[in-house]
Amino acid sequence: MGPVSFFSFQKFPALLLFPLISIFLSGCSVFIPETSRYETSDSEFLKAGFDIRVNLAEYKNGSVIIVGSPLTIVSNEGSSITVQGGVPLKISLSGNNITLSGEAGTISGSSLQLKSVSVPLEFRKVKYRGEFKLVKDGGTVFLLNVLDLEDYLRGVVPLEIGLKNPVYFEALKCAAVAARNFALMKIEMKLKNFDLHADTRDQAYGGLSVETKIDNDAVTATYGEILKYEGNTAQIFYFSSCGGTTEESTEVFSSRKIPYLTSVNCGPDAFCSASPSFRWRETFTANRLISILKRDGGLKGDAKILSVEITAKTQSGRVKELRFNLDNGSNITMNGTKIRYAFRSEVSQESLRSMLFEVKNLNNSGVFSGVEFEGRGYGHGVGMCQWGALTQSKNGVSHEKILELYFPGTKLEKMRYR
Numbered sequence: 001m002g003p004v005s006f007f008s009f010q011k012f013p014a015l016l017l018f019p020l021i022s023i024f025l026s027g028c029s030v031f032i033p034e035t036s037r038y039e040t041s042d043s044e045f046l047k048a049g050f051d052i053r054v055n056l057a058e059y060k061n062g063s064v065i066i067v068g069s070p071l072t073i074v075s076n077e078g079s080s081i082t083v084q085g086g087v088p089l090k091i092s093l094s095g096n097n098i099t100l101s102g103e104a105g106t107i108s109g110s111s112l113q114l115k116s117v118s119v120p121l122e123f124r125k126v127k128y129r130g131e132f133k134l135v136k137d138g139g140t141v142f143l144l145n146v147l148d149l150e151d152y153l154r155g156v157v158p159l160e161i162g163l164k165n166p167v168y169f170e171a172l173k174c175a176a177v178a179a180r181n182f183a184l185m186k187i188e189m190k191l192k193n194f195d196l197h198a199d200t201r202d203q204a205y206g207g208l209s210v211e212t213k214i215d216n217d218a219v220t221a222t223y224g225e226i227l228k229y230e231g232n233t234a235q236i237f238y239f240s241s242c243g244g245t246t247e248e249s250t251e252v253f254s255s256r257k258i259p260y261l262t263s264v265n266c267g268p269d270a271f272c273s274a275s276p277s278f279r280w281r282e283t284f285t286a287n288r289l290i291s292i293l294k295r296d297g298g299l300k301g302d303a304k305i306l307s308v309e310i311t312a313k314t315q316s317g318r319v320k321e322l323r324f325n326l327d328n329g330s331n332i333t334m335n336g337t338k339i340r341y342a343f344r345s346e347v348s349q350e351s352l353r354s355m356l357f358e359v360k361n362l363n364n365s366g367v368f369s370g371v372e373f374e375g376r377g378y379g380h381g382v383g384m385c386q387w388g389a390l391t392q393s394k395n396g397v398s399h400e401k402i403l404e405l406y407f408p409g410t411k412l413e414k415m416r417y418r
C-alpha cells in the first residue's frame, strides 16, 4: 500500500479511521490500563527501546514461506541454519513444533527466529528492520516482524500523512505521537500471539521500504513521547476534517465517557477549512430513500415519503436522528451513525462524509422528490482533525499545542524505556 497522499485523505477516510474504530468494535472500547508499565523517573531510563510484534502473515500446515533476503534461522532450542533469499521453505506442524524444510536443510522448534544476514530482511518485496519470528498457535503459524517500537513507527507515520513538506512537520509529529499511543495501547493489551496487524485492522505499516527522512525525523523528534491522561496512555482518535467542531466520543462509539475525547472548536474559523470536504453535498431521490428505508429502516410494504426532517442533533450539531414522514400517517426514524453508513453515495458507494449536515427537502411540482444533504467535514469527528493539524502546523503551532487543542486535559510525556 502506498503512502496516503494529502489529497487522497478524502478518498480513503476509512483507511485512516478504521484502525482506531476497530479497537471499539473489538470490544476494547473502554480499555485504559489500570497501571502504567512505563517508568517516568530518569534513573530508570535505558537507551534501548522495547520490541513490538507485528503480524505480517499467517500460514497453515504444508504452506510455503519465501523470505526474499538471506537469513539465519535459529530455533528456540539453539540450533540454526542459514538460508539464501528467495528459497521456498515448507512449513510442517507437529505437536508444539514448527518445522521449516528447504534446500539448505531442516530446522524445528516451538518458535523460530529469522535473522537478517548483512541486508535487511525482505518479505513480499518489502524490507523490514528488526527480525522475523515464527510462532504457532493451534494449526496457525504467524510470521511476526519483531522490532523496536520506535523503529516500527518509522514504517507507520509515512502512511498516515503523505505530505512531506517541512511546513507540516508539527502535524507529522502529531501523527508520530498518535501512532506511538496506538501501538502502546495494543502492547498493553498483552495479546497472546502478536501485538498488532500490519494493516488497517490496526494501523498500516510498510516497514523500512516506506521510510522517508522527514517522517523518521518526526519519530526521532518525538522519541518516547506519549499522550497521557491521569497517568494512563490516552486513546488517540483522528479523522480527516471536522467541519468546525469535533464530536464527543460517546456520540460515535457507545462507550463510557472519556473526558479528553470531547467536542472542541477547531479554532475560531475552522482550521480545516482548506479541506476539499469542508463543504459537501449529497442528493438522494425519493426512490433511493425508499430502498434505504426498506433495507436499513425497517420499512415494510408500499409507502411514499412526504418529508424528511432532523429530529435530534448532538451537542456539536451533528445529526443524531432523522425522521421520514410517510403518506400512510406513520413515520420512520433512523438514529446515530447508522445513518452515515445507510446513506451511501450512488456514485462512489461511499458512506456519508460526516454526520454534520442539514437536510433540504426537494420537490417536483409540489410532490416530494428527494433530499439534499448539505454537510461539512469528513470522518467521525472524534479526536484530532487532521486538516486542522496540518493548517496549525503551517501556522507555526507546536505539536504539543495541537494535541492539547484536540485532547483537552491530556499531557505529553516522555516515556522511559526500560
Ligand SMILES: [Zn+2]
Residues within 6 Å of the ligand: 241, 242, 243, 244, 245, 266, 270, 271, 272, 385, 387, 388
Ligand atoms: Zn477541523
